[in-house]
Amino acid sequence: MQKDExxxxxxxxxxxxxxxxxxxxxxxxxxxxxxVAENCYLFHQEDPADAxxxxxxxxxxxxxxxxxxxxxxxxxxxxxxxxxxxxxLASMTYLxxxxxxxxxxxxxWDAESVRELMLRFPQMALNSMTLIVRRFARLQDRxxxxxTERVEQRVAHALLDVSRFVGKEIENGxxxxxxxxxxxxxxxxxxxxYSISRVLHKWEDDDIVTIGRQRIxxxxxxxxxxxxxxG
Amino acid sequence: MQKDExxxxxxxxxxxxxxxxxxxxxxxxxxxxxxVAENCYLFHQEDPADAxxxxxxxxxxxxxxxxxxxxxxxxxxxxxxxxxxxxxLASMTYLxxxxxxxxxxxxxWDAESVRELMLRFPQMALNSMTLIVRRFARLQDRxxxxxTERVEQRVAHALLDVSRFVGKEIENGxxxxxxxxxxxxxxxxxxxxYSISRVLHKWEDDDIVTIGRQRIxxxxxxxxxxxxxxG
DNA sequence: ATGCCAATTTGCAGTAGCGCAAAGACAGTT
DNA sequence: AACTGTCTTTGCGCTACTGCAAATTGGCAT
Numbered sequence: 001m002q003k004d005e006x007x008x009x010x011x012x013x014x015x016x017x018x019x020x021x022x023x024x025x026x027x028x029x030x031x032x033x034x035x036v037a038e039n040c041y042l043f044h045q046e047d048p049a050d051a052x053x054x055x056x057x058x059x060x061x062x063x064x065x066x067x068x069x070x071x072x073x074x075x076x077x078x079x080x081x082x083x084x085x086x087x088x089l090a091s092m093t094y095l096x097x098x099x100x101x102x103x104x105x106x107x108x109w110d111a112e113s114v115r116e117l118m119l120r121f122p123q124m125a126l127n128s129m130t131l132i133v134r135r136f137a138r139l140q141d142r143x144x145x146x147x148t149e150r151v152e153q154r155v156a157h158a159l160l161d162v163s164r165f166v167g168k169e170i171e172n173g174x175x176x177x178x179x180x181x182x183x184x185x186x187x188x189x190x191x192x193x194y195s196i197s198r199v200l201h202k203w204e205d206d207d208i209v210t211i212g213r214q215r216i217x218x219x220x221x222x223x224x225x226x227x228x229x230x231g
Numbered sequence: 232m233q234k235d236e237x238x239x240x241x242x243x244x245x246x247x248x249x250x251x252x253x254x255x256x257x258x259x260x261x262x263x264x265x266x267v268a269e270n271c272y273l274f275h276q277e278d279p280a281d282a283x284x285x286x287x288x289x290x291x292x293x294x295x296x297x298x299x300x301x302x303x304x305x306x307x308x309x310x311x312x313x314x315x316x317x318x319x320l321a322s323m324t325y326l327x328x329x330x331x332x333x334x335x336x337x338x339x340w341d342a343e344s345v346r347e348l349m350l351r352f353p354q355m356a357l358n359s360m361t362l363i364v365r366r367f368a369r370l371q372d373r374x375x376x377x378x379t380e381r382v383e384q385r386v387a388h389a390l391l392d393v394s395r396f397v398g399k400e401i402e403n404g405x406x407x408x409x410x411x412x413x414x415x416x417x418x419x420x421x422x423x424x425y426s427i428s429r430v431l432h433k434w435e436d437d438d439i440v441t442i443g444r445q446r447i448x449x450x451x452x453x454x455x456x457x458x459x460x461x462g
Numbered sequence: 463a464t465g466c467c468a469a470t471t472t473g474c475a476g477t478a479g480c481g482c483a484a485a486g487a488c489a490g491t492t
Numbered sequence: 493a494a495c496t497g498t499c500t501t502t503g504c505g506c507t508a509c510t511g512c513a514a515a516t517t518g519g520c521a522t
Contacts (some may be wrong), residue, residue, distance in 0.1 A: 125356030147421030184251030
């Protein structure tokens with residue numbers, strides 16, 4: 001990938017909206033690119049946040065370890081998105097672990113440098129505020145769901161969340177083509193594998209989903225959305 | 232309240248840590264004070280965020296309404312804390328509604344002014360980043376609790392959370408001296424008023440708490456902590 | 463094929479917690 | 493003191509959900 005191209009891509013990212021091009025250039029030049037093989041960890045939850053990252057190509061999985069010792073999927077970062085940014089800015093530890101799903105081209109900055117740049121270019125700080133508030137809103141949404149919704153609704157939401165990250169639209173629905181065990185779903189929805197099994201089975205009878213090996217087909221995502229909203 | 236006093240209090244707040252006193256003064260002077268009667272809404276969820284607030288005295292309840300019409304109590308803001316700050320910085324809509332619990336002295340700023348000040352004093356931007364990331368981590372913690380804990384544990388956590396901010400240590404325990412209805416506790420712990428009533432009654436029998444009018448005495452906070460951890 | 467391990471399914475019994483209804487307590491108002 | 497509205501308590505039936513046990517399936521290595 002050419003340097004000019006990289007500058008163009010990163011300058012166009014949410015974090016640099018509204019910044020003059022010299023500042024964008026300075027920001028990009030403070031970082032560097034790295035090619036990472038698949039299934040490699042870039043950082044682990046609880047590590048001190050010493051770098052922040054931007055995906056040029058590839059995909060990165062963000063997971064969180066629950067007290068029960070299970071890894072739950074928090075987000076999948078596709079090209080043109082940042083990760084590890086907030087923890088770096090706040091000089092904290094990472095809240096999640098990050099692992100490549102496929103070979104990826106990652107651009108990265110030293111946390112200290114990013115903080116300095118942010119002091120020099122405060123518009124960046126406001127932009128990152130927008131980013132983090134959006135993430136915050138999503139998390140608060142999750143609290144709400146856990147506190148007020150029933151198991152079936154929560155499972156529906158969990159499936160829709162995953163499909164947002166990795167779902168592919170095909171002619172007869174949305175395909176989730178990844179290893180997603182009942183245990184994973186149970187962790188996400190705050191329930192247990194038995195309830196997951198029962199709910200999925202019921203949905204298969206109603207032709208809402210089809211369970212295959214290593215993949216789930218949402219035949220009727222709209223029906224699922226209705227279930228998620230409590231209809 | 233004297234102006235000097237207000238400047239001293241706000242300068243000492245988390246948001247202004249590390250800023251020179253002239254900048255603190257400029258920040259305070261961009262805002263203004265307002266006395267708000269009890270049970271008054273300062274803003275509503277989904278409204279465009281046009282102001283941010285700081286509690287000088289009193290208490291404010293932040294709640295979120297679900298599509299299904301259920302309320303979740305997100306936080307209780309006690310003196311020396313900000314609210315509505317993140318939504319203002321990100322130029323979004325408020326994520327919650329804010330209502331005074333008792334007569335309160337509120338200092339407030341126009342969202343636009345705060346954004347301008349933040350561009351002038353970038354250290355503020357980094358500070359607010361630290362604030363929001365910390366809130367984020369706490370919220371993530373809450374997700375875990377809601378997903379895995381039982382009602383009694385969740386209520387224990389809710390009470391301990393409140394006491395952390397508004398509790399006063401006295402000779403025979405920790406006093407929570409505020410109007411905290413069963414409804415509030417229910418909305419915090421993700422349950423209903425009946426269960427709250429039963430749990431509190433049980434705890435009173437076990438001499439863990441004493442319920443008085445407009446106040447709750449935690450006679451045995453350690454016992455409560457054990458209950459919260461699932462002992 | 464065969465056997466092995468892990469994931470999934472299903473019956474079933476137990477329980478936590480929900481939420482209605484109705485009674486009771488309490489504060490504020492007239 | 494009587495009235496009013498709000499908050500709290502408590503009995504009770506009921507549902508959703510849990511979690512064990514045991515059966516079943518499916519992938520994978522030999």
